Amino acid sequence: MHEFEIIKKYFSKLSTDRNSLNLSDDVFFCRSKNLIISIDTYVEGVHFINFKKPELVIKKIIRASLSDLFCKGVIPKYYFVSGSGSKRSFSKSNLKKISKSLKQEQNKFNISLGGGDTVISKKLSFTIVSLGFSKKIIYRNKVKKDDDIYVIGNLGDSFAGLRIIKKEIITNHHMRRYFENKYYLPELFPDLSSKLFLFANSAIDISDGLITDLEKLINQQSLSYVLRIDKIPISNKLKILLNKKKLKKENFISQGDDYQILFTASKSKSRIINKTAKSLGIKISKIGSICSPSVKSHIIDEKGNKIALKNKGYYHRF
């Protein structure tokens, strides 16, 4: 079953409190208390390859969690970590590395550890809770017809990093280092977060892949999209890999782990968006637009030819 079906069928009805969202967004928002919470579980072999570099894995999953709040216009204030794993995973040496990494992330994002748990288990996993306070959030499923579709930063670096770490792509030391870092340390843009209210109608972070998350963003709405594949922003280093035919753009737009913000905005907002991007020194790219549902969602190249995707991205299925 698709995760949305699971939520709808078994869990939505359990969200009985009128002050909070009906599990219809990526975060919990309790309006009467201005409280926003995100909870996610990260499993070894699924969300991260292994625990050979605990200092990087812990940063990756903390950022993945914080990203859920930043993309909603919310500044995280506290986080909680509950880890279950073997004694080896939580050896003194690893605990020291984890603690040091958490300290660095705290300083970088101005957050404080609220609590946690550590339990013994054969399989390594972490549940991260991020928490912030805000009077409002930018919702999912508030996309408007004719909105432009935007994305922050570059896409695909993380996916290239994963394939390089898995030795599916061989490249030089310098490139490997760059992409590994992009895989482990997604770049978040705290300064942009509160600015999103100036222009975004709807927003989500790209955790499961551009297409998957775009479809999530509009899933409860009768709307469709057109994406221009040539407009999808990529780094200069990823361009080198593409030119060397190490991977195709079609591959990574259906892959996750970018943790960049995807949002839609009315056409009239393009000026303020460009101004914001410039003032913060952040890349914000228009990559497509929202259409009426009479047009089937599709992706085109620079010549207007339709592009077929083998798979759209990662859907959580049971």
Added chain:
Amino acid sequence: MHEFEIIKKYFSKLSTDRNSLNLSDDVFFCRSKNLIISIDTYVEGVHFINFKKPELVIKKIIRASLSDLFCKGVIPKYYFVSGSGSKRSFSKSNLKKISKSLKQEQNKFNISLGGGDTVISKKLSFTIVSLGFSKKIIYRNKVKKDDDIYVIGNLGDSFAGLRIIKKEIITNHHMRRYFENKYYLPELFPDLSSKLFLFANSAIDISDGLITDLEKLINQQSLSYVLRIDKIPISNKLKILLNKKKLKKENFISQGDDYQILFTASKSKSRIINKTAKSLGIKISKIGSICSPSVKSHIIDEKGNKIALKNKGYYHRF
């Protein structure tokens, strides 16, 4: 390493926010927002035997989590469930049972699901977050010298239930049903929770065993305790098992899963405690007292003879 050492050495310093506790209690308490949060991870084979009865397991772990708030005088309002497990664990049939049980718990405890996550993993585990709002909480480590030690309800039924489920104790159908229920469905006392402020100096719930949790309750204080083993309250059915020599009282006072509230109160509060117990129809038993550290902590029988314990209970070690 002991979990306290881990927290002290690697994580306490990460709790940098002055508005919240320094990981020094069982819950997160953000004073400026009156927000209380508990987070715990429950692993198959550690915190619950298996997933043959998902409808009961889910109730057990929800109550274990809520118990963390109730024992602090806080009424939980929202809960979050993040589960990782095999497709089989999250089959349609199991999801239906989980959903139904959650609904029943929501009605019983007046809570609402805030959110969650489900991910595929070989090993089954759940992380539960419970959240409530309160201006104050009853802390750990606020025990006073000469305080009396009290416990709510009966102890040991859950431990007997576990041994019966594991077939280490054989008994008749009627008894088996009673104890299995006590193992899976710890009794919580929401009505008592806010009354704790009337008399308790310090409180904790018994999740790891009476002795372990009593020692946690006073661990940062230079104090000791004397417990009267004959005063530890047990059910009539457990008395039958004791009389039949199926188990000893010494066994279960060092075992966990009771989820009863353990608290200390000044001697002058005994009248109001008895009155509260009577008005709510809840058993509250005085089981010992707090002494100066010059007396070593010990347990005595009704004749005043010291009792030796083989082990004190469950300590989370890595």
